[in-house]
Amino acid sequence: MADNRSFESTLHDIVYSIDTGTGLKIIRVTLYVLLLLVIVMVYTATQFRGLKTEEAMDYAQLGRNMSIQGGMVTKAVRPLTMWKVQQRTAGENPLIAGHPDMYHAPAYPALLAVGFKMFDFIGVDPFAMPEGGRGVAMDAERWVILPLNHLFAILTGWIVFSLGKRLFSREIGFMGMTIYYLSDLVWQDSISGLNLSMAIFFIAASFHALVVSMLNKRDGDPKLYWITPFIVSIFCAAIAFLTRYIALAAVPGLCLFAWLMCGRFRGGTRFVVVFLLLYTMLITPWLVRNVKVSGNPAGMVGYTALADSPRFPDNSLDREYHPDIAPSSMVTALKQKWILNYSGKHDSVIPALGGGILMAMFIVTFFYHFVRPQVNYLRWGLGISLLLMVVLAGFFSESSIHMIHAFWPFIILYGLAFFYILIDRLDLGVRIYNLGLKCLIVVLAIIPFGLTLMPPHENHPYPPYHAPIIARVGEMLNEREVMCTDMPWATAWYGNRVSILLPKDLDQFYEINDYKQYISGMYFTTITKNKPFVKQLLDGPEKSWLPVMSGRPPPDFPLKEGVALNRQDQIFLSDRDRWSGQSAATPAAE
Structure with missing residues:
Protein backbone atom coordinates (compact mmCIF):
# COMPACT_ATOMS: atom_id res chain seq x y z
CA MET A 1 0.00 0.00 0.00
CA PHE A 48 55.33 9.28 18.59
CA ARG A 49 58.75 9.62 16.99
CA GLY A 50 59.39 6.00 16.10
CA LEU A 51 59.92 2.85 18.13
CA LYS A 52 62.25 3.43 21.04
CA THR A 53 62.50 0.18 23.00
CA GLU A 54 64.33 -3.01 22.13
CA GLU A 55 61.25 -5.10 22.90
CA ALA A 56 59.09 -3.15 20.44
CA MET A 57 61.66 -3.58 17.67
CA ASP A 58 61.97 -7.25 18.54
CA TYR A 59 58.23 -7.74 18.08
CA ALA A 60 58.26 -5.78 14.82
CA GLN A 61 61.06 -7.83 13.26
CA LEU A 62 59.40 -11.04 14.45
CA GLY A 63 56.21 -9.97 12.67
CA ARG A 64 58.13 -9.30 9.46
CA ASN A 65 59.93 -12.64 9.66
CA MET A 66 56.63 -14.42 10.23
CA SER A 67 55.05 -12.67 7.24
CA ILE A 68 57.92 -13.85 5.02
CA GLN A 69 59.07 -17.17 6.50
CA GLY A 70 55.88 -18.22 8.24
CA GLY A 71 57.54 -19.16 11.54
CA MET A 72 58.52 -17.64 14.86
CA VAL A 73 62.16 -17.02 13.97
CA THR A 74 64.29 -14.04 14.89
CA LYS A 75 67.11 -12.08 13.29
CA ALA A 76 68.13 -10.67 16.68
CA VAL A 77 70.30 -13.51 18.00
CA ARG A 78 71.63 -13.60 21.56
CA PRO A 79 74.69 -15.62 22.59
CA LEU A 80 72.57 -17.02 25.42
CA THR A 81 69.98 -18.43 23.00
CA MET A 82 72.78 -19.76 20.77
CA TRP A 83 73.99 -21.72 23.77
CA LYS A 84 70.48 -23.00 24.45
CA VAL A 85 69.78 -24.02 20.82
CA GLN A 86 73.14 -25.80 20.54
CA GLN A 87 72.15 -28.07 23.40
CA ARG A 88 69.15 -29.35 21.43
CA THR A 89 70.44 -29.66 17.87
CA ALA A 90 72.66 -32.15 16.10
CA GLY A 91 76.27 -31.07 15.84
CA GLU A 92 75.63 -28.23 18.31
CA ASN A 93 74.30 -26.06 15.50
CA PRO A 94 73.04 -22.66 16.82
CA LEU A 95 70.75 -22.27 13.75
CA ILE A 96 71.74 -18.66 13.13
CA ALA A 97 69.91 -18.38 9.78
CA GLY A 98 66.59 -19.62 11.18
CA HIS A 99 67.08 -18.92 14.85
CA PRO A 100 63.93 -19.77 16.86
CA ASP A 101 62.63 -17.04 19.12
CA MET A 102 62.32 -18.20 22.71
CA TYR A 103 61.44 -14.98 24.52
CA HIS A 104 58.11 -13.84 23.12
CA ALA A 105 54.56 -15.10 22.77
CA PRO A 106 53.31 -15.51 19.16
CA ALA A 107 49.92 -13.76 18.92
CA TYR A 108 51.12 -10.17 18.52
CA PRO A 109 53.82 -10.94 15.91
CA ALA A 110 51.25 -13.03 14.03
CA LEU A 111 48.84 -10.08 13.95
CA LEU A 112 51.61 -7.77 12.74
CA ALA A 113 52.45 -10.33 10.05
CA VAL A 114 48.85 -10.17 8.79
CA GLY A 115 49.09 -6.38 8.62
CA PHE A 116 52.38 -6.52 6.73
CA LYS A 117 50.91 -9.09 4.34
CA MET A 118 48.04 -6.75 3.53
CA PHE A 119 50.58 -4.16 2.34
CA ASP A 120 52.22 -6.77 0.17
CA PHE A 121 48.81 -7.68 -1.25
CA ILE A 122 48.26 -4.13 -2.53
CA GLY A 123 51.82 -3.92 -3.84
CA VAL A 124 53.25 -1.48 -1.28
CA ASP A 125 56.50 -2.09 0.59
CA PRO A 126 55.81 -1.19 4.25
CA PHE A 127 59.48 -1.58 5.15
CA ALA A 128 60.84 1.07 2.80
CA MET A 129 62.92 3.63 4.66
CA PRO A 130 61.48 7.18 4.67
CA GLU A 131 63.27 9.58 2.37
CA GLY A 132 65.40 12.28 3.98
CA GLY A 133 67.71 12.10 6.95
CA ARG A 134 65.03 13.20 9.40
CA GLY A 135 62.66 10.31 8.72
CA VAL A 136 62.39 8.11 11.79
CA ALA A 137 59.31 5.95 11.24
CA MET A 138 58.69 3.40 8.51
CA ASP A 139 55.27 2.91 6.95
CA ALA A 140 55.07 -0.39 8.81
CA GLU A 141 55.20 1.52 12.10
CA ARG A 142 52.81 4.30 11.11
CA TRP A 143 50.22 2.26 9.19
CA VAL A 144 50.34 -1.19 10.78
CA ILE A 145 51.81 -1.18 14.29
CA LEU A 146 50.25 2.07 15.54
CA PRO A 147 46.75 1.57 14.04
CA LEU A 148 46.49 -1.97 15.43
CA ASN A 149 47.43 -0.81 18.92
CA HIS A 150 45.10 2.18 18.71
CA LEU A 151 42.28 -0.12 17.61
CA PHE A 152 42.75 -2.35 20.66
CA ALA A 153 42.81 0.70 22.96
CA ILE A 154 39.56 1.99 21.43
CA LEU A 155 37.87 -1.42 21.71
CA THR A 156 38.90 -1.67 25.35
CA GLY A 157 37.17 1.66 26.00
CA TRP A 158 33.98 0.20 24.55
CA ILE A 159 34.30 -2.75 26.94
CA VAL A 160 34.57 -0.27 29.83
CA PHE A 161 31.28 1.30 28.73
CA SER A 162 29.51 -2.02 28.22
CA LEU A 163 30.69 -3.51 31.50
CA GLY A 164 29.96 -0.33 33.46
CA LYS A 165 26.44 -0.18 32.05
CA ARG A 166 25.79 -3.82 32.94
CA LEU A 167 27.26 -3.74 36.44
CA PHE A 168 26.39 -0.22 37.60
CA SER A 169 24.63 2.28 35.33
CA ARG A 170 24.81 3.75 31.85
CA GLU A 171 26.18 7.01 33.26
CA ILE A 172 29.03 5.27 35.09
CA GLY A 173 29.81 3.27 31.96
CA PHE A 174 29.96 6.42 29.84
CA MET A 175 32.04 8.34 32.40
CA GLY A 176 34.38 5.37 32.76
CA MET A 177 34.85 5.10 28.99
CA THR A 178 35.56 8.83 28.73
CA ILE A 179 38.15 8.73 31.53
CA TYR A 180 39.74 5.69 29.90
CA TYR A 181 40.07 7.48 26.55
CA LEU A 182 41.58 10.50 28.31
CA SER A 183 44.12 8.46 30.29
CA ASP A 184 47.75 9.11 29.46
CA LEU A 185 48.84 5.56 30.26
CA VAL A 186 46.38 4.13 27.70
CA TRP A 187 47.93 5.98 24.78
CA GLN A 188 51.47 5.62 26.08
CA ASP A 189 50.95 1.86 25.91
CA SER A 190 49.38 2.21 22.48
CA ILE A 191 52.23 4.17 20.86
CA SER A 192 54.93 2.05 22.49
CA GLY A 193 54.74 -0.57 19.73
CA LEU A 194 54.52 -3.28 22.39
CA ASN A 195 51.80 -5.87 22.78
CA LEU A 196 50.35 -4.18 25.87
CA SER A 197 47.17 -2.79 24.27
CA MET A 198 46.40 -6.15 22.67
CA ALA A 199 46.92 -8.11 25.89
CA ILE A 200 44.90 -5.57 27.92
CA PHE A 201 42.00 -5.78 25.47
CA PHE A 202 41.79 -9.57 25.60
CA ILE A 203 42.01 -9.62 29.41
CA ALA A 204 39.20 -7.06 29.64
CA ALA A 205 37.20 -8.93 26.98
CA SER A 206 37.61 -12.20 28.89
CA PHE A 207 36.24 -10.69 32.12
CA HIS A 208 33.43 -8.97 30.22
CA ALA A 209 32.37 -12.14 28.40
CA LEU A 210 32.40 -14.12 31.65
CA VAL A 211 30.25 -11.50 33.39
CA VAL A 212 27.74 -11.69 30.51
CA SER A 213 27.77 -15.48 30.67
CA MET A 214 27.23 -15.72 34.40
CA LEU A 215 24.49 -13.08 34.47
CA ASN A 216 22.64 -14.70 31.58
CA LYS A 217 22.85 -18.07 33.32
CA ARG A 218 21.58 -16.58 36.57
CA ASP A 219 18.66 -14.94 34.76
CA GLY A 220 17.60 -18.28 33.25
CA ASP A 221 18.35 -17.39 29.62
CA PRO A 222 18.61 -20.22 27.04
CA LYS A 223 21.86 -22.18 27.19
CA LEU A 224 23.19 -20.64 23.98
CA TYR A 225 23.09 -17.19 25.61
CA TRP A 226 25.45 -18.13 28.43
CA ILE A 227 27.52 -20.97 26.98
CA THR A 228 28.64 -18.86 24.00
CA PRO A 229 30.08 -15.97 26.07
CA PHE A 230 31.61 -18.54 28.44
CA ILE A 231 33.54 -20.08 25.52
CA VAL A 232 34.42 -16.59 24.26
CA SER A 233 35.86 -15.77 27.68
CA ILE A 234 38.11 -18.82 27.56
CA PHE A 235 39.29 -17.99 24.04
CA CYS A 236 40.05 -14.39 25.02
CA ALA A 237 41.97 -15.53 28.10
CA ALA A 238 44.02 -17.94 25.98
CA ILE A 239 44.77 -15.26 23.37
CA ALA A 240 45.82 -12.91 26.16
CA PHE A 241 48.32 -15.52 27.37
CA LEU A 242 49.58 -16.09 23.83
CA THR A 243 50.02 -12.33 23.55
CA ARG A 244 51.88 -11.91 26.83
CA TYR A 245 52.67 -14.74 29.22
CA ILE A 246 52.01 -12.70 32.36
CA ALA A 247 48.33 -12.52 31.34
CA LEU A 248 48.14 -15.93 33.02
CA ALA A 249 47.56 -13.93 36.22
CA ALA A 250 44.02 -13.15 35.05
CA VAL A 251 42.97 -16.81 35.06
CA PRO A 252 42.66 -17.25 38.87
CA GLY A 253 40.44 -14.16 39.02
CA LEU A 254 38.23 -15.43 36.20
CA CYS A 255 37.91 -18.82 37.84
CA LEU A 256 37.12 -17.29 41.25
CA PHE A 257 34.36 -15.13 39.75
CA ALA A 258 32.80 -18.12 37.94
CA TRP A 259 33.06 -20.25 41.10
CA LEU A 260 31.31 -17.64 43.24
CA MET A 261 28.63 -16.85 40.67
CA CYS A 262 27.73 -20.50 40.06
CA GLY A 263 27.12 -21.37 43.66
CA ARG A 264 30.59 -22.28 44.92
CA PHE A 265 30.28 -25.97 45.84
CA ARG A 266 26.83 -26.22 44.22
CA GLY A 267 28.22 -26.30 40.68
CA GLY A 268 30.85 -23.60 40.57
CA THR A 269 33.70 -26.09 40.73
CA ARG A 270 32.43 -27.77 37.57
CA PHE A 271 32.67 -24.51 35.64
CA VAL A 272 36.18 -23.85 36.93
CA VAL A 273 37.34 -27.30 35.81
CA VAL A 274 35.84 -26.84 32.34
CA PHE A 275 37.39 -23.38 32.07
CA LEU A 276 40.85 -24.64 33.01
CA LEU A 277 40.65 -27.71 30.75
CA LEU A 278 39.67 -25.75 27.66
CA TYR A 279 42.16 -22.99 28.47
CA THR A 280 44.97 -25.52 28.82
CA MET A 281 44.01 -27.21 25.54
CA LEU A 282 44.23 -23.88 23.69
CA ILE A 283 47.67 -22.90 24.96
CA THR A 284 49.27 -26.37 24.97
CA PRO A 285 50.42 -26.40 21.31
CA TRP A 286 52.57 -23.33 21.91
CA LEU A 287 53.97 -24.77 25.14
CA VAL A 288 54.91 -27.94 23.28
CA ARG A 289 56.69 -25.87 20.65
CA ASN A 290 58.68 -24.12 23.39
CA VAL A 291 59.68 -27.46 24.87
CA LYS A 292 60.97 -28.61 21.49
CA VAL A 293 63.18 -25.55 20.89
CA SER A 294 64.29 -24.78 24.45
CA GLY A 295 63.35 -27.66 26.73
CA ASN A 296 61.05 -25.38 28.75
CA PRO A 297 57.30 -24.70 28.24
CA ALA A 298 57.89 -20.99 28.88
CA GLY A 299 60.99 -20.74 26.70
CA MET A 300 63.57 -18.34 28.12
CA VAL A 301 61.21 -16.64 30.58
CA GLY A 302 63.21 -17.92 33.53
CA TYR A 303 66.36 -16.30 32.18
CA THR A 304 64.41 -13.11 31.51
CA ALA A 305 63.63 -12.93 35.21
CA LEU A 306 67.35 -12.98 35.99
CA ALA A 307 68.20 -10.36 33.37
CA ASP A 308 68.86 -6.81 34.59
CA SER A 309 69.25 -8.03 38.15
CA PRO A 310 72.20 -7.04 40.37
CA ARG A 311 73.81 -10.37 39.46
CA PHE A 312 73.35 -9.77 35.70
CA PRO A 313 73.05 -5.99 35.10
CA ASP A 314 71.63 -4.60 31.84
CA ASN A 315 71.73 -7.32 29.15
CA SER A 316 74.88 -9.05 30.39
CA LEU A 317 73.05 -12.39 30.74
CA ASP A 318 71.96 -12.35 27.09
CA ARG A 319 75.61 -11.73 26.12
CA GLU A 320 76.84 -14.84 27.94
CA TYR A 321 77.76 -17.60 25.51
CA HIS A 322 78.65 -19.89 28.41
CA PRO A 323 76.33 -18.83 31.25
CA ASP A 324 77.26 -19.82 34.77
CA ILE A 325 74.11 -19.62 36.87
CA ALA A 326 74.37 -21.07 40.34
CA PRO A 327 70.94 -22.02 41.81
CA SER A 328 71.92 -20.54 45.16
CA SER A 329 72.52 -17.12 43.62
CA MET A 330 69.29 -17.13 41.60
CA VAL A 331 66.99 -16.68 44.60
CA THR A 332 69.00 -13.77 45.93
CA ALA A 333 69.15 -12.12 42.50
CA LEU A 334 65.38 -12.44 42.04
CA LYS A 335 64.66 -10.94 45.47
CA GLN A 336 66.94 -8.00 44.79
CA LYS A 337 65.47 -7.41 41.34
CA TRP A 338 61.89 -7.43 42.66
CA ILE A 339 62.68 -4.86 45.32
CA LEU A 340 64.66 -2.64 42.96
CA ASN A 341 61.95 -2.81 40.29
CA TYR A 342 59.21 -1.53 42.57
CA SER A 343 61.37 0.93 44.44
CA GLY A 344 62.03 2.67 41.13
CA LYS A 345 58.77 2.01 39.27
CA HIS A 346 56.09 2.18 41.96
CA ASP A 347 54.34 4.95 40.02
CA SER A 348 53.44 2.34 37.40
CA VAL A 349 51.35 0.50 39.99
CA ILE A 350 49.40 3.60 41.00
CA PRO A 351 49.40 5.41 37.66
CA ALA A 352 49.65 9.19 37.82
CA LEU A 353 47.47 11.63 39.77
CA GLY A 354 44.03 10.68 38.50
CA GLY A 355 44.93 7.03 38.65
CA GLY A 356 45.96 7.46 42.26
CA ILE A 357 42.58 8.92 43.20
CA LEU A 358 40.56 6.22 41.47
CA MET A 359 42.95 3.52 42.70
CA ALA A 360 42.38 4.68 46.28
CA MET A 361 38.61 4.45 45.81
CA PHE A 362 38.96 1.03 44.18
CA ILE A 363 40.90 -0.27 47.19
CA VAL A 364 38.29 1.16 49.57
CA THR A 365 35.57 -0.83 47.79
CA PHE A 366 37.07 -4.00 49.27
CA PHE A 367 35.70 -2.77 52.60
CA TYR A 368 32.26 -2.00 51.17
CA HIS A 369 29.45 -4.42 50.33
CA PHE A 370 27.59 -3.64 47.11
CA VAL A 371 23.94 -4.60 46.77
CA ARG A 372 24.50 -6.61 43.60
CA PRO A 373 26.41 -9.83 44.37
CA GLN A 374 28.04 -10.00 40.92
CA VAL A 375 29.77 -6.68 41.61
CA ASN A 376 31.26 -8.05 44.83
CA TYR A 377 32.27 -11.35 43.23
CA LEU A 378 33.97 -9.66 40.27
CA ARG A 379 35.82 -7.33 42.62
CA TRP A 380 37.34 -10.28 44.51
CA GLY A 381 38.35 -11.95 41.26
CA LEU A 382 39.99 -8.75 40.05
CA GLY A 383 41.73 -8.29 43.39
CA ILE A 384 43.26 -11.77 43.29
CA SER A 385 44.49 -11.34 39.71
CA LEU A 386 45.82 -7.84 40.35
CA LEU A 387 47.75 -8.97 43.40
CA LEU A 388 49.18 -11.95 41.52
CA MET A 389 50.22 -9.77 38.59
CA VAL A 390 51.92 -7.25 40.89
CA VAL A 391 53.94 -10.08 42.45
CA LEU A 392 54.91 -11.68 39.12
CA ALA A 393 55.62 -8.46 37.23
CA GLY A 394 58.28 -7.42 39.72
CA PHE A 395 60.53 -10.23 38.52
CA PHE A 396 60.49 -9.14 34.89
CA SER A 397 60.92 -6.07 32.71
CA GLU A 398 59.37 -2.63 32.93
CA SER A 399 56.89 -3.55 30.20
CA SER A 400 55.69 -6.45 32.38
CA ILE A 401 55.06 -3.99 35.20
CA HIS A 402 53.04 -1.93 32.75
CA MET A 403 50.78 -4.94 32.27
CA ILE A 404 49.22 -3.92 35.58
CA HIS A 405 47.44 -1.37 33.38
CA ALA A 406 45.21 -4.28 32.35
CA PHE A 407 43.21 -3.59 35.52
CA TRP A 408 42.89 0.12 34.86
CA PRO A 409 39.46 -0.26 33.15
CA PHE A 410 38.07 -2.01 36.23
CA ILE A 411 39.75 0.41 38.64
CA ILE A 412 38.02 3.27 36.82
CA LEU A 413 34.58 1.63 37.04
CA TYR A 414 34.79 0.61 40.69
CA GLY A 415 36.35 3.92 41.67
CA LEU A 416 33.57 5.85 39.93
CA ALA A 417 30.88 3.61 41.43
CA PHE A 418 32.16 4.28 44.95
CA PHE A 419 32.46 8.00 44.17
CA TYR A 420 28.81 8.06 43.10
CA ILE A 421 27.87 6.32 46.35
CA LEU A 422 29.69 9.03 48.31
CA ILE A 423 27.84 11.74 46.38
CA ASP A 424 24.51 10.07 47.14
CA ARG A 425 25.40 9.86 50.83
CA LEU A 426 26.18 13.58 50.90
CA ASP A 427 22.61 14.29 49.72
CA LEU A 428 23.55 17.74 48.44
CA GLY A 429 20.10 18.30 47.03
CA VAL A 430 21.15 20.80 44.37
CA ARG A 431 21.75 19.01 41.07
CA ILE A 432 24.50 21.37 39.93
CA TYR A 433 26.61 20.46 42.98
CA ASN A 434 26.45 16.78 42.04
CA LEU A 435 27.34 17.64 38.45
CA GLY A 436 30.29 19.77 39.62
CA LEU A 437 31.70 16.93 41.74
CA LYS A 438 31.39 14.49 38.83
CA CYS A 439 33.21 16.91 36.55
CA LEU A 440 35.90 17.35 39.21
CA ILE A 441 36.73 13.64 39.36
CA VAL A 442 37.02 13.54 35.56
CA VAL A 443 39.30 16.59 35.50
CA LEU A 444 41.56 15.16 38.22
CA ALA A 445 41.77 11.84 36.39
CA ILE A 446 42.80 13.39 33.05
CA ILE A 447 45.38 15.87 34.39
CA PRO A 448 48.33 13.61 33.37
CA PHE A 449 46.90 13.37 29.85
CA GLY A 450 46.68 17.14 29.51
CA LEU A 451 50.18 17.70 30.86
CA THR A 452 51.61 15.18 28.40
CA LEU A 453 50.15 17.03 25.41
CA MET A 454 51.75 20.31 26.48
CA PRO A 455 55.19 21.26 25.11
CA PRO A 456 57.89 20.12 25.05
CA HIS A 457 56.85 17.12 23.00
CA GLU A 458 58.58 13.75 22.60
CA ASN A 459 62.06 13.80 21.05
CA HIS A 460 63.51 11.45 18.44
CA PRO A 461 64.84 8.19 19.94
CA TYR A 462 68.47 9.04 19.22
CA PRO A 463 70.70 8.04 20.87
CA PRO A 464 70.92 5.25 19.96
CA TYR A 465 68.14 4.65 17.42
CA HIS A 466 68.04 6.47 14.08
CA ALA A 467 66.42 4.45 11.33
CA PRO A 468 68.25 5.84 8.25
CA ILE A 469 71.71 5.25 9.77
CA ILE A 470 70.81 1.74 10.88
CA ALA A 471 69.36 0.96 7.46
CA ARG A 472 72.55 2.14 5.75
CA VAL A 473 74.64 -0.12 7.98
CA GLY A 474 72.39 -3.03 7.04
CA GLU A 475 72.87 -2.30 3.34
CA MET A 476 76.63 -2.77 3.72
CA LEU A 477 76.00 -6.51 4.20
CA ASN A 478 74.09 -8.83 1.93
CA GLU A 479 71.16 -10.92 3.16
CA ARG A 480 73.31 -14.00 3.85
CA GLU A 481 75.91 -12.18 5.94
CA VAL A 482 75.76 -11.70 9.70
CA MET A 483 76.79 -8.74 11.83
CA CYS A 484 77.60 -8.39 15.51
CA THR A 485 76.27 -5.34 17.34
CA ASP A 486 75.22 -3.95 20.70
CA MET A 487 71.63 -3.43 19.47
CA PRO A 488 70.66 -6.42 17.29
CA TRP A 489 66.94 -5.72 17.75
CA ALA A 490 67.38 -2.42 15.87
CA THR A 491 69.57 -3.76 13.05
CA ALA A 492 67.20 -6.73 12.67
CA TRP A 493 64.23 -4.37 12.29
CA TYR A 494 65.58 -1.32 10.46
CA GLY A 495 68.50 -3.05 8.76
CA ASN A 496 66.78 -6.41 8.10
CA ARG A 497 69.99 -8.32 8.79
CA VAL A 498 70.74 -11.26 11.05
CA SER A 499 72.49 -9.67 14.02
CA ILE A 500 74.25 -11.29 16.96
CA LEU A 501 74.31 -9.42 20.24
CA LEU A 502 77.81 -8.33 21.22
CA PRO A 503 79.24 -11.21 23.29
CA LYS A 504 80.54 -10.75 26.80
CA ASP A 505 84.17 -10.39 25.72
CA LEU A 506 86.56 -10.78 22.81
CA ASP A 507 87.29 -14.42 23.60
CA GLN A 508 83.64 -15.40 23.17
CA PHE A 509 83.53 -13.42 19.92
CA TYR A 510 86.46 -15.43 18.59
CA GLU A 511 84.77 -18.68 19.59
CA ILE A 512 81.55 -17.77 17.80
CA ASN A 513 83.29 -16.36 14.74
CA ASP A 514 85.77 -19.23 14.35
CA TYR A 515 83.55 -22.21 15.11
CA LYS A 516 79.86 -21.26 14.77
CA GLN A 517 79.18 -18.33 12.46
CA TYR A 518 81.48 -16.11 10.43
CA ILE A 519 80.77 -12.47 11.27
CA SER A 520 81.13 -9.99 8.41
CA GLY A 521 80.62 -6.74 10.29
CA MET A 522 80.60 -5.23 13.77
CA TYR A 523 78.50 -2.21 14.69
CA PHE A 524 79.16 -0.20 17.88
CA THR A 525 76.74 2.51 18.97
CA THR A 526 76.31 4.85 21.92
CA ILE A 527 74.87 1.93 23.91
CA THR A 528 78.46 0.78 24.45
CA LYS A 529 80.45 3.94 23.71
CA ASN A 530 78.56 6.04 26.27
CA LYS A 531 79.18 3.65 29.16
CA PRO A 532 81.26 4.98 32.09
CA PHE A 533 84.85 5.06 30.85
CA VAL A 534 86.75 3.90 33.93
CA LYS A 535 84.11 1.72 35.56
CA GLN A 536 82.99 -0.11 32.41
CA LEU A 537 85.33 0.44 29.46
CA LEU A 538 88.81 0.88 30.91
CA ASP A 539 88.79 -1.49 33.84
CA GLY A 540 85.40 -3.18 33.72
CA PRO A 541 83.41 -5.77 31.80
CA GLU A 542 83.86 -3.96 28.45
CA LYS A 543 87.64 -3.59 28.64
CA SER A 544 88.30 -6.20 25.93
CA TRP A 545 86.15 -4.15 23.51
CA LEU A 546 87.75 -0.74 24.19
CA PRO A 547 90.74 -1.27 21.81
CA VAL A 548 88.38 -2.44 19.06
CA MET A 549 86.14 0.63 19.42
CA SER A 550 89.18 2.91 19.60
CA GLY A 551 90.62 1.73 16.29
CA ARG A 552 93.38 -0.36 17.88
CA PRO A 553 92.12 -3.96 17.48
CA PRO A 554 94.37 -6.94 18.26
CA PRO A 555 96.56 -8.19 15.38
CA ASP A 556 94.44 -11.32 14.91
CA PHE A 557 91.11 -9.46 14.89
CA PRO A 558 89.37 -10.32 11.58
CA LEU A 559 87.51 -7.02 11.05
CA LYS A 560 90.26 -4.53 10.27
CA GLU A 561 88.43 -1.96 8.14
CA GLY A 562 86.28 0.66 9.84
CA VAL A 563 84.22 3.78 9.22
CA ALA A 564 82.86 6.31 11.71
CA LEU A 565 79.17 7.20 11.52
CA ASN A 566 77.10 10.13 12.70
CA ARG A 567 79.83 12.49 13.90
CA GLN A 568 81.95 9.71 15.45
CA ASP A 569 79.03 8.54 17.65
CA GLN A 570 79.08 5.12 16.01
CA ILE A 571 81.58 2.90 14.26
CA PHE A 572 81.16 0.07 11.78
CA LEU A 573 83.94 -2.51 11.31
CA SER A 574 84.13 -5.05 8.52
CA ASP A 575 86.38 -7.62 6.90
CA ARG A 576 86.80 -5.34 3.87
CA ASP A 577 85.97 -1.87 2.61
CA ARG A 578 82.21 -1.93 1.95
CA TRP A 579 81.55 1.81 1.82
CA SER A 580 84.01 3.44 -0.60
CA GLY A 581 81.62 3.08 -3.50
CA GLN A 582 78.93 4.85 -1.49
CA SER A 583 78.72 8.27 0.04
CA ALA A 584 80.73 8.28 3.22
CA ALA A 585 78.38 10.78 4.75
CA THR A 586 75.47 9.53 6.75
CA PRO A 587 72.27 11.33 7.68
CA ALA A 588 72.79 12.92 11.06
CA ALA A 589 70.38 12.18 13.87
CA GLU A 590 68.44 15.30 14.64
Missing part, protein backbone atom coordinates in the same frame (compact mmCIF):
# COMPACT_ATOMS: atom_id res chain seq x y z
CA ALA A 2 1.43 3.40 -0.99
CA ASP A 3 2.52 5.82 1.70
CA ASN A 4 0.06 8.72 1.63
CA ARG A 5 1.84 10.84 4.25
CA SER A 6 2.47 14.38 3.18
CA PHE A 7 5.93 15.80 2.68
CA GLU A 8 5.43 18.04 5.71
CA SER A 9 4.63 15.06 7.93
CA THR A 10 7.74 13.18 6.78
CA LEU A 11 9.90 16.23 7.33
CA HIS A 12 8.38 16.65 10.80
CA ASP A 13 9.29 13.05 11.68
CA ILE A 14 12.89 13.60 10.54
CA VAL A 15 13.22 16.80 12.55
CA TYR A 16 11.70 15.12 15.59
CA SER A 17 14.15 12.19 15.26
CA ILE A 18 17.10 14.54 15.08
CA ASP A 19 15.81 16.56 18.03
CA THR A 20 14.92 13.80 20.48
CA GLY A 21 15.04 10.34 18.88
CA THR A 22 17.38 8.02 17.04
CA GLY A 23 18.84 10.81 14.94
CA LEU A 24 20.02 12.66 18.05
CA LYS A 25 21.76 9.51 19.30
CA ILE A 26 23.51 9.05 15.96
CA ILE A 27 24.72 12.65 16.02
CA ARG A 28 26.02 12.32 19.57
CA VAL A 29 27.81 9.06 18.85
CA THR A 30 29.32 10.50 15.66
CA LEU A 31 30.61 13.59 17.47
CA TYR A 32 32.04 11.43 20.26
CA VAL A 33 33.83 9.18 17.76
CA LEU A 34 35.19 12.18 15.87
CA LEU A 35 36.48 13.69 19.12
CA LEU A 36 38.11 10.38 19.99
CA LEU A 37 39.83 10.22 16.60
CA VAL A 38 41.10 13.78 17.07
CA ILE A 39 42.53 12.80 20.48
CA VAL A 40 44.28 9.78 18.97
CA MET A 41 45.75 11.80 16.10
CA VAL A 42 46.93 14.69 18.29
CA TYR A 43 48.49 12.34 20.84
CA THR A 44 50.24 10.33 18.15
CA ALA A 45 51.49 13.43 16.32
CA THR A 46 52.98 14.95 19.47
CA GLN A 47 54.29 11.83 21.21
